[in-house]
Amino acid sequence: xxxxxxxxGLARAGGEVPEGARRPLSPRxxxxxxxxxxxxxxxxxxxxxxxCAAHLPLGPRPVARISATARILxxxxxxxxxxxxxxxxxxxxxxxxxxxxxxxxxxxxxDVSRIAxxxxxxxxxGRDAKGGDLPPRRECAPLWHPRLRPLMPDxxxxxxxxxxxxxxxxxxRRHRTLTETVEHWRDYLPDILAAPHPSWRVNMWLTKHPWFxxxxxxxxxxxxxxxx
Numbered sequence: 001x002x003x004x005x006x007x008x009g010l011a012r013a014g015g016e017v018p019e020g021a022r023r024p025l026s027p028r029x030x031x032x033x034x035x036x037x038x039x040x041x042x043x044x045x046x047x048x049x050x051x052c053a054a055h056l057p058l059g060p061r062p063v064a065r066i067s068a069t070a071r072i073l074x075x076x077x078x079x080x081x082x083x084x085x086x087x088x089x090x091x092x093x094x095x096x097x098x099x100x101x102x103x104x105x106x107x108x109x110x111d112v113s114r115i116a117x118x119x120x121x122x123x124x125x126g127r128d129a130k131g132g133d134l135p136p137r138r139e140c141a142p143l144w145h146p147r148l149r150p151l152m153p154d155x156x157x158x159x160x161x162x163x164x165x166x167x168x169x170x171x172x173r174r175h176r177t178l179t180e181t182v183e184h185w186r187d188y189l190p191d192i193l194a195a196p197h198p199s200w201r202v203n204m205w206l207t208k209h210p211w212f213x214x215x216x217x218x219x220x221x222x223x224x225x226x227x228x
Contacts, residue, residue, distance in 0.1 A: 162197035
């Protein structure tokens with residue numbers, strides 16, 4: 001697996017924190033404290049987002065789990081069909097591998113008070129002619145990341161999985177290929193850790209680059225454990 005860095009058209013995270021928006025944000029209601037008016041407004045707008053609707057074969061269903069108390073943020077690619085159906089980020093075999101990399105169990109992984117999820121694209125983008133998932137919609141990250149990321153003021157470690165997450169949060173700091181970016185993982189610490197996406201497509205990459213399991217994974221587990 002080798003991926004050249006995508007075009008530099010995705011906005012980097014930033015933006016102002018909406019007044020009063022300090023409570024958990026998640027498309028799965030009933031799991032966190034009741035939001036205030038500012039939070040409710042952002043959440044309602046997210047749920048009703050139809051900017052990409054014409055391009056989404058299964059229709060819009062933003063998948064994000066965000067909390068003002070989370071200390072770890074995982075930025076992935078975009079939901080697949082299983083995640084679209086369940087509404088849980090990484091609710092598929094790639095999640096098993098990611099949990100192994102992080103050294104956490106499923107309950108901890110989905111404890112939104114500690115670990116948040118904000119994919120590069122919040123809705124399932126569809127499949128390409130070869131049957132693989134399409135890239136995240138370009139409209140999504142510039143629209144939502146600058147509004148949602150500031151709602152997580154306690155995040156101390158952002159785990160970037162895959163080249164699209166690298167593009168959004170590293171910008172010009174990323175390298176020509178995914179491999180080169182991950183090879184320079186120490187350059188982004190202590191607040192960012194760059195990793196490949198944990199899907200089955202990474203199997204050959206992991207075989208060719210054993211240093212990831214030997215060096216990066218232990219450090220990731222150590223930092224996750226310290227924050228939890």
